[in-house]
Amino acid sequence: MDLPVHLARLVHINALACDFRRVVDYRIRLHEARLLTSYLAAPSGLALQVDYSSLLATSLHVRRFISECAGLGVMTAGSESLFSWKPGRNTLHSFDVLPPGPLQTKYGTFGVRPDLLFHLPNGPVAGEARGRHREAKTLFPKNPDSNQKKRLLQLASWSADLQDHPYFMSWVWIGATGVGVDIFIPKAGWLGGDGVQLGAIQEEYEPDWWIEPPRRVRGSELDDGMDRRPSALRPGRRRTNVVAIRDRTDERVGDVLDTLYRTAGPTVGSFAGVPVRGSWASADELGTARHDVLIGVLAEYPSGQRRARRHPEGIELAGKRADVHLEGRLLTVVRETGGTWPSWAQLEDELLEV
Template identity: 30%
Template sequence: MRQFEWTVTGDPEQLDAVIPRHLPTQLPVGLAQVISANALAVPLANHTLRYATRLHELRLLGSYLVDSGGQIVLRRAELSCSALHIRRFISESAGLGMLTGVMQACLGWRTTPGSVHHVDALPTRLAHRFPAQGERPDLLFELAPETLLAGEARGRSPLSGRPPASVWVEHRQRIASLLAWSRAHAPLVVTWAYLTETGTTVDLFTPRYGNHRFNGPFGYPAPPPAPTHTDDDLRPARHVVVTPPEVDLAGIDTSLPPDEQLTLDVGLDPSLSPTNVSSPKAQRAPQADQTPPGTLFASALARRRTLETALYDSAGPESITVAGHQMRGQWGRTDLLGDEHGQVLLGVFDEPLSSEETTRLVQRLRQRFAERDDDVPSGNETSQVSTAMQGRVFVVHDPTGTRPAWEHLED
């Protein structure tokens, strides 16, 4: 992870500078965290949430991303051969998941019932108040009672196979477009996740001032850049974030490099092109919804509960007892593109688990899967099972599994 900070000037506030804040570090983020963040993502419209559809989407996401020894890497060849809308789905979904993973890894924060919400899942009566050009963040986090934090996520898969060497104009544009929202609601952080064949790099952007809790540094120092491999000998490095060689974090580009023109995210105001970044229209503060943060979050919580119930009801009548609660769900193969192993569980509980119950469940699962993996040959670095709980939704990613592992879940 690379951390940047921004400053503002003027009244109303406008974006001033975006500069590096700390040296690159490593953070432990599992693929289950990335996958689970998308379990309740829904369109703005009041569409029905169906379990089978959502499980299929999570399996698709797990088919393009590989969790190898704690390292999340992209299957570049497969993604390059896919349709543009599939590439966008993978990029945006991974970016959203990495935002949640960074929150958890940096702040030691755990999701609890009602602690994180997709802004896109707000009730229609509130969602329609937001401008249509993207002047709202993706997620709302409740760090503590009455303490909210907004998060904006973007995902990219650069053609060059490396993250950008400096701050892009696009970064500045997106931050600037959300300043009015942040003033009206809550502190804001922004992440850009760059997916490559050698690892995932996340750029974290935070304001210099404000109660956002991301002063850092976080994690532990990143090792030296991984050596260049040939196509026949491409092995992921043994860390979560890869720092590219010859990185210059001090400059600010005025345009995208030619090999970075593959845009895999949507929602930017087309009027904010690099040539217009200094124009009055680009600098004009966007209008923001003025709904009080407490009202906004309470409405999001009510909407989330409705979505969780729809997901549980559509998961089928069969259930098992897990941690003393009833859980519905299925295991699904994650590698839909080849013959590799891997599976994901999308489970939905009948009611939220307490933090103590969640901790005991995760510890028990790790122990049971570790006992199973004692038979895995030494040198196999893909036997790490990751888990994530968000409200009533429980996700388990088993990168070496070949059959449903119900015996590891049931009480």
């Protein structure tokens, strides 16, 4: 099956993947976007490709960075296809930086946990993103990888401690033949009691593997270094005020965007009538650039009078193909290199409805 992954969305989700408790700096986000788009590309539309020979030649920690970043983007795309999740201002947050209050009480702050929490109209779904490079000739293993099984055991135990909380895991493989993903979901009827519905993937595609719901994992079986305190694995089950959670999450995301805006340099123009900061950069970490990347941060949320156009197949900007993603105060663009970078006025004309 084909899972559409937008390169600009991948840059967007990683630009927001900040630990609120640490230093947040626009320059670092842009540098990471340059590095990411130096190795990854989508020249034929939405099919992710990788400069595998360069990736194989680099250090292990860089390979892990590229793989994990790709994993986050692919997991987000998977949530849209699996659960019809829609990106928005209050629909996503990270387990690593849960806001204080009901959300931390419900999920805890230590121990085995997934990566992201997707808010759906009928309940939350947790998502785990993993990414690995693969040197074998075939992109996908014939049988579930031992690391996949181990992580699924941990996630199943986490889910059981939260009354069978819905979850899924995406495992991205990056190899010589391209980029692919294994998606793991609990067996039908074991997705949890919140009424979460699967999308067309379950109906149109048969699973390759069945992994039965495992027994509860003992503390000694967890990864080394993980917190094994009972309070970490058995968080409280109080009723959660969803509005309060989303308000706190929105405030935290707003803090990140405020910091990105403040560290992005001088105001360079306006977008939708709002001052904007940010700059273009060439993805030339491996030599001659194939892409230019833009991360634009708006001073505040647009008024909503002009809605963003959806461009599932990409658009043409100043004579070059581009992939764009506009959500809230953050605009990301990945454009084929060459020619003059489009102005903010051109971006506004192309990206916003009249």
